[in-house]
Amino acid sequence: MQPSPTHRASFSIGSEAAARRVVDVLTEVFFEGDTAVAAFERPDGQWDVTLHFAEAPDQTLLHELVATSAGNDVVATLAFDTVEAKDWVKASLEDLVPVPAGRFVVHGSHDRDRVAPNKLAVEIEAALAFGTGHHGTTRGCLLLLDHVLKHARPRRVLDLGTGTGVLAIAAAKALHRAVLASDIDPPSVRVAAENAALNETGQYVRVIRATGFAAPDFAKRGPFDLVLANILANPLRQLAGPMARHLAPGARVILSGLLTHQAPAVIAAYRARGLIPLRHLRIEGWSSLLLRKVD
Numbered sequence: 001m002q003p004s005p006t007h008r009a010s011f012s013i014g015s016e017a018a019a020r021r022v023v024d025v026l027t028e029v030f031f032e033g034d035t036a037v038a039a040f041e042r043p044d045g046q047w048d049v050t051l052h053f054a055e056a057p058d059q060t061l062l063h064e065l066v067a068t069s070a071g072n073d074v075v076a077t078l079a080f081d082t083v084e085a086k087d088w089v090k091a092s093l094e095d096l097v098p099v100p101a102g103r104f105v106v107h108g109s110h111d112r113d114r115v116a117p118n119k120l121a122v123e124i125e126a127a128l129a130f131g132t133g134h135h136g137t138t139r140g141c142l143l144l145l146d147h148v149l150k151h152a153r154p155r156r157v158l159d160l161g162t163g164t165g166v167l168a169i170a171a172a173k174a175l176h177r178a179v180l181a182s183d184i185d186p187p188s189v190r191v192a193a194e195n196a197a198l199n200e201t202g203q204y205v206r207v208i209r210a211t212g213f214a215a216p217d218f219a220k221r222g223p224f225d226l227v228l229a230n231i232l233a234n235p236l237r238q239l240a241g242p243m244a245r246h247l248a249p250g251a252r253v254i255l256s257g258l259l260t261h262q263a264p265a266v267i268a269a270y271r272a273r274g275l276i277p278l279r280h281l282r283i284e285g286w287s288s289l290l291l292r293k294v295d
């Protein structure tokens with residue numbers, strides 16, 4: 001996809017934690033649109049945050065979002081311009097640094113040669129799908145996956161809402177076992193399949209288009225010992241029933257995409273279906289949960 005021209009907004013911020021916070025807010029707000037958000041560190045320790053838009057952005061809205069999530073000093077550095085037509089998503093993602101999460105590290109192709117040999121590397125190509133590892137929800141899922149794999153080797157694995165395929169690829173790399181990956185969004189299905197092949201996990205990861213559990217593949221490939229689902233709080237609550245029906249006894253479930261204040265309602269929905277919470281990670285305002293289906 002080659003949108004043009006491309007509109008850019010950029011600003012500077014003092015720390016990685018502050019940059020991540022504001023990127024999370026902007027990613028959440030602009031998730032539905034043709035927008036890419038990236039943050040990268042400058043040699044002087046400041047962080048530059050850049051947004052690329054297919055259409056001219058609402059500058060007042062951006063001022064407000066940056067002011068509330070980062071403060072007025074940061075707003076003072078906010079600048080808007082247009083850049084020549086190119087693959088702006090790719091250009092934006094090239095700025096991203098590798099993300100470590102337990103035994104995994106998620107990186108772009110430009111960092112392929114810089115990954116430590118003791119890490120399981122997941123290479124994510126620039127694309128219009130969610131999941132480069134930089135979002136607190138993806139990192140939370142990878143950290144919980146790392147934890148689960150210290151104690152178990154799940155046989156039947158599902159990644160529901162796979163986006164770039166990052167979690168399915170990580171699971172396949174660690175387990176060398178079949179992983180079913182699904183997404184409601186056709187471009188994500190294509191991107192996830194491409195990324196699975198790029199990461200030499202194409203023989204393990206099967207990607208299908210499905211809304212929730214509405215496809216025969218789930219019954220055929222289940223019941224699952226491990227499900228990863230990084231989608232939003234409301235769909236997660238609605239999926240509690242269908243999810244429970246597709247789980248093996250003792251199965252582990254990793255949920256993310258919920259804001260920390262939404263966690264109690266999600267936990268209650270799954271507890272009512274026989275899943276008990278084991279771990280709760282909070283990263284930059286996002287909750288990631290590890291649950292177990294009672295035997």
Ligand SMILES: C[S@@+](CC[C@H](N)C(=O)[O-])C[C@H]1O[C@@H](n2cnc3c(N)ncnc32)[C@H](O)[C@@H]1O
Nearest residue numbers: 130131138161162163183184185211212230231
């Ligand atoms: C926040 S992204 C997560 C991507 C990736 N799994 C990660 O952890 O970075 C959520 C993904 O779930 C998909 N999705 C949202 N609702 C869904 C549903 N009801 N069924 C299947 N996929 C869904 C979206 O299209 C999107 O690709």
